[in-house]
Amino acid sequence: MLSISPLVEELVKALRVLPGMGPKSAQRCALYLLQQQREGGLRLAQVLERAMQRVAYCRRCRIFSDTDLCTICADTSRDSGQLCVVASPMDVLALEQSGGYQGLYFVLAGSMSPLAGRGPQEVGIPDFKTRIQDRSLQELVLATPSDLEGEATAFYLAEMAKQRGLKITRLARGIPVGGGLDHVDERTLAQALQHRRSWSESGD
Amino acid sequence: MLSISPLVEELVKALRVLPGMGPKSAQRCALYLLQQQREGGLRLAQVLERAMQRVAYCRRCRIFSDTDLCTICADTSRDSGQLCVVASPMDVLALEQSGGYQGLYFVLAGSMSPLAGRGPQEVGIPDFKTRIQDRSLQELVLATPSDLEGEATAFYLAEMAKQRGLKITRLARGIPVGGGLDHVDERTLAQALQHRRSWSESGD
Incomplete structure (x- = not known):
């Protein structure tokens, strides 16, 4: 990033942690927040800090949870x-x-x-x-x-x-609902054939 | 978002402030940060908060600056x-x-x-x-x-x-460098013709 200010540069760098955020989009993102979304950006900063610090795991199923x-x-x-x-x-x-x-x-x-x-x-x-x-x-x-x-x-x-x-x-393997056979890979198609169901059974 | 925890849900909502961040990608983004980038997420939160609060405008050119x-x-x-x-x-x-x-x-x-x-x-x-x-x-x-x-x-x-x-x-109007004529819109092409430069002049 071409630097216009140290803090803006730091923000662009920090935004790169987000998935799929390249240097150009991080730059655009930083300027967008500064220009149009100061409040939303501030809210994001606060929620993000709390979430990174407090979200742990559900005691029972191990999914993310803050309770x-x-x-x-x-x-x-x-x-x-x-x-x-x-x-x-x-x-x-x-x-x-x-x-x-x-x-x-x-x-x-x-x-x-x-x-x-x-x-x-x-x-x-x-x-x-x-x-x-x-x-x-x-x-x-x-x-x-x-x-x-x-x-x-x-x-x-x-x-x-x-x-x-x-x-x-x-989970059943087979052809995705709404998908044509020509878009399904061979192994899926082979499994769909092998585990084919009787017509009367498949009407649910 | 299907809620797994109130704080995770809040994070997903807050992430939507970023440009191009739909409900699905915000979900993915939140889980990715929680799973793999707690430190990077925390750093982003802190830099973002400082930037949203402190970045003002350059006194002279009015671009964003914290100085x-x-x-x-x-x-x-x-x-x-x-x-x-x-x-x-x-x-x-x-x-x-x-x-x-x-x-x-x-x-x-x-x-x-x-x-x-x-x-x-x-x-x-x-x-x-x-x-x-x-x-x-x-x-x-x-x-x-x-x-x-x-x-x-x-x-x-x-x-x-x-x-x-x-x-x-x-700034000069004309054909983008490396672009074929068939990809240029008519108005640009008309201006490029009108403001054509002599061959000897254009060799810089």
Whole structure:
């Protein structure tokens, strides 16, 4: 950045921490805030400071929360018999937005990856082990990513859940709703064929 | 946003103040900061707060600055005989990045627009009038936008500078360097034809 003032330069640099913020857009962003959004910028600064300092993890599902239990875990109307395991908080939001799930979650800190040094301990398996001891639990829904590491993690979790006698399910693989076959990759299409459902069954 | 915690929700809302930040990207951004950039997020919060509170305007050119004079105006190696008028701080940065200008600037608060309630007073003409009284000034470079309002503003400024006896120039219009003719709009092309330069002159 061409410097017009040390503090403006510092702001441009600090904005680069945001995802997808290159040098040019950080510059534009800084000037935009200074020019048109001083109050909004100040509010963002204050909320951001509080959030970075205070947001911890939900004691039960390990999603981000500034309260002991997150909003989802604290919601008694949800089905405590179902537990869905995901590998990132974003996945919880995606599932919530789908509106198709009323159970609870458990958020791993990523998939296990021995090469990257993420073993059972690092991704939070001990907490998961404690969590599935819950008496009310009946079904474990595996929703880890469908890559190699996610699949291996799912396998690992499934083994633990089997010992506990839980029903184990996983998200269906297949063709995205509204998608044409020519936009679907071969492996997805192969799975969609293999797990094809009878017409009468698919009408729900 | 589907709420997982009140503070995370507040952060997502506050992030929407940034340009181009929709609900989904604000969500992603908040989770990314919480997950991977707590320190960077905290630093951004602190710099942002200071910037929103302390960055004012350079006394001389009216660009954003947290010091009395901006870095450009305070640089004694620059040519104080040239003054370039722009309608936004972004334009100063663009001109600086071009590396083609060594004079000083004056930043208007936008072009004049009677319909939008931006008269001479609002865009900072009184300060401009004071600024061009500077004895060392010889040339005024007009670099307001090339739309109708920008042109009208340039005309207005040129009239004032004429009375002061300054040399008045404006940025050349023409075909962008490296651009093919088929990508240039008709009006630009018409101006490029009208103001064509002799071959011997254009070799600089």
